[in-house]
Amino acid sequence: MHESPALALRQKKKSSIRIALNDLKAGDVSAMISAGNTGAVMATAKFVLKMVADIERPAIATLMPSILRSQPFVLLDIGANTDCKPLYLVQFAVMGDAYSRLLLHLDEPRIGLLNIGEEAGKGDSVVRDTYPLLEQSTLKFVGNVEGKAMYKGAADVIVCDGFVGNMALKVAEGTFDLVKNVIQQEVSGSWLFKLCYLGMRGAFQALKDRVDYTEVGGAPLLGVNGTVIICHGSSNPRTLRNAIRHAHECAELKLNDLIAREVSDNLAVMRSARELEETS
Numbered sequence: 001m002h003e004s005p006a007l008a009l010r011q012k013k014k015s016s017i018r019i020a021l022n023d024l025k026a027g028d029v030s031a032m033i034s035a036g037n038t039g040a041v042m043a044t045a046k047f048v049l050k051m052v053a054d055i056e057r058p059a060i061a062t063l064m065p066s067i068l069r070s071q072p073f074v075l076l077d078i079g080a081n082t083d084c085k086p087l088y089l090v091q092f093a094v095m096g097d098a099y100s101r102l103l104l105h106l107d108e109p110r111i112g113l114l115n116i117g118e119e120a121g122k123g124d125s126v127v128r129d130t131y132p133l134l135e136q137s138t139l140k141f142v143g144n145v146e147g148k149a150m151y152k153g154a155a156d157v158i159v160c161d162g163f164v165g166n167m168a169l170k171v172a173e174g175t176f177d178l179v180k181n182v183i184q185q186e187v188s189g190s191w192l193f194k195l196c197y198l199g200m201r202g203a204f205q206a207l208k209d210r211v212d213y214t215e216v217g218g219a220p221l222l223g224v225n226g227t228v229i230i231c232h233g234s235s236n237p238r239t240l241r242n243a244i245r246h247a248h249e250c251a252e253l254k255l256n257d258l259i260a261r262e263v264s265d266n267l268a269v270m271r272s273a274r275e276l277e278e279t280s
Contacts, residue, residue, distance in 0.1 A: 021048040031227035031247035049225045058223035059092045077162040084161035086130040087273035095222040096157035098258040112145035112155030137269045217242025227251040
């Protein structure tokens with residue numbers, strides 16, 4: 001699980017990841033699911049499947065719970081790219097828009113840029129340069145979104161680099177585990193709390209269904225030419241079952257076809273991002 005992705009790509013041509021991706025490329029399967037090394041899956045998928053036209057980097061997306069809305073929101077990238085350029089973030093936004101249209105059935109997803117403040121001038125240089133590019137895109141860009149606003153329905157798609165996204169995801173997972181363990185400890189120490197728990201069991205189950213990350217199943221690797229779902233290394237049978245369901249949805253809905261169309265609609269913005277990169 002801790003090996004170098006580049007080393008795995010060069011030396012492990014008979015690995016289960018490589019074989020599964022070869023089957024996907026050949027059309028023998030409709031999707032590939034892996035709970036293996038994320039870097040190895042990403043590197044091998046890029047090599048075997050290649051990228052969707054005009055997409056330079058893949059992004060890992062996940063569905064996150066929202067407090068004030070019954071529908072989750074999309075967070076990407078959550079770990080594929082720790083160092084990003086404005087061009088990459090624009091492309092992540094385009095892919096996240098397509099993903100939310102199909103999986104969340106949204107006609108016009110609201111795109112937000114994860115930042116330390118709502119003002120356009122906030123954040124590091126990459127985020128500041130990305131802001132006007134997203135304004136020029138065909139997407140419904142609603143501006144910067146602070147971390148505390150993510151869970152309040154501020155946007156349907158939250159865009160960030162993989163370093164920030166992975167931190168946000170792991171903090172959310174840790175917070176859920178903390179709350180779950182505190183409730184279990186308190187309930188086990190009091191007969192009164194046990195009676196209250198029995199009366200509220202349905203509410204607690206509903207809470208678990210909304211915030212438990214194992215319910216999502218897996219995270220799609222967006223941008224490669226094929227349906228690839230990446231699961232947590234500690235995935236249980238329930239998680240893998242949900243990942244299979246998620247993979248089926250992505251493949252059946254032809255997610256990559258919509259991504260390709262949305263990329264085509266935003267080529268001018270991507271050209272501007274490349275020009276910005278050349279002059280900076």
